[in-house]
Amino acid sequence: EVQLVESGGALVQPGGSLRLSCAASGFGFSNYWMHWFRQAPGKGPVWVSRISDAGSDTYYADSVKGRFTISRDNAGNTLYLQMNSLRVEDTAMYYCARTLTRGVVDFWGQGTMVTVSS
Amino acid sequence: DIVMTQNTLSSPVTLGQPASISCKSSQSLVHSDGNTYLSWLQQRPGQPPRLLIYKISNRFSGVPDRFSGSGAGTDFTLKISRVEAEDVGVYYCMQATQFPQAGYTFGQGTKLEIK
Numbered sequence: 001e002v003q004l005v006e007s008g009g010a011l012v013q014p015g016g017s018l019r020l021s022c023a024a025s026g027f028g029f030s031n032y033w034m035h036w037f038r039q040a041p042g043k044g045p046v047w048v049s050r051i052s053d054a055g056s057d058t059y060y061a062d063s064v065k066g067r068f069t070i071s072r073d074n075a076g077n078t079l080y081l082q083m084n085s086l087r088v089e090d091t092a093m094y095y096c097a098r099t100l101t102r103g104v105v106d107f108w109g110q111g112t113m114v115t116v117s118s
Numbered sequence: 119d120i121v122m123t124q125n126t127l128s129s130p131v132t133l134g135q136p137a138s139i140s141c142k143s144s145q146s147l148v149h150s151d152g153n154t155y156l157s158w159l160q161q162r163p164g165q166p167p168r169l170l171i172y173k174i175s176n177r178f179s180g181v182p183d184r185f186s187g188s189g190a191g192t193d194f195t196l197k198i199s200r201v202e203a204e205d206v207g208v209y210y211c212m213q214a215t216q217f218p219q220a221g222y223t224f225g226q227g228t229k230l231e232i233k
Contacts, residue, residue, distance in 0.1 A: 045161075045212075047221045047223070103155030103172075103214035104157065104169070104172040104214070105222070106169050108166040108167050111166055
């Protein structure tokens with residue numbers, strides 16, 4: 001069974017940093033491109049970042065470029081999102097998700113909540 | 119940037135009746151490889167999004183056959199043939215054709231309520 005379990009969400013002050021993790025199991029993690037999405041309370045999902053299966057190619061939404069870094073540990077089956085210079089508008093539930101094939105995102109984790117507030 | 123626009127269901131849907139949700143994109147979603155990367159996702163209250171349909175009309179594993187997708191170019195539709203109580207939630211269309219230039223973008227969501 002495919003499982004994606006996010007952790008690391010917390011309450012943090014503006015300008016602070018946080019690292020999110022996503023533990024993957026039930027599938028060959030190293031064979032799949034992975035994503036981070038986020039969803040602010042009462043809003044729709046928004047794509048944040050994507051990383052290739054080997055970790056060599058990364059993409060970011062303009063809103064997080066230069067502040068967030070996606071990475072992965074294929075030996076440990078874990079996806080990461082390092083978030084720096086956090087802003088109030090980064091407050092959201094953060095989900096990791098798997099790419100089945102090009103353009104198809106098939107499984108999402110349960111999410112971890114990040115709140116940026118003073 | 120591509121803008122995805124969904125309709126609003128005007129009233130709760132009666133159990134067992136059909137429901138139709140539309141999604142329009144501001145640009146064609148046909149990729150240079152010939153595929154159209156338009157998906158439909160369901161989000162039940164308190165749950166993460168769940169993939170229902172991918173590439174316009176392909177039903178994902180485990181999705182009941184009362185869900186179907188259709189459309190082409192810029193206009194797409196998700197149909198539920200007979201609404202059930204477990205279908206309550208918000209439905210999103212999502213495009214992935216314009217990645218990486220425009221990321222993956224979602225419609226604003228359509229809420230399905232049952233009466």
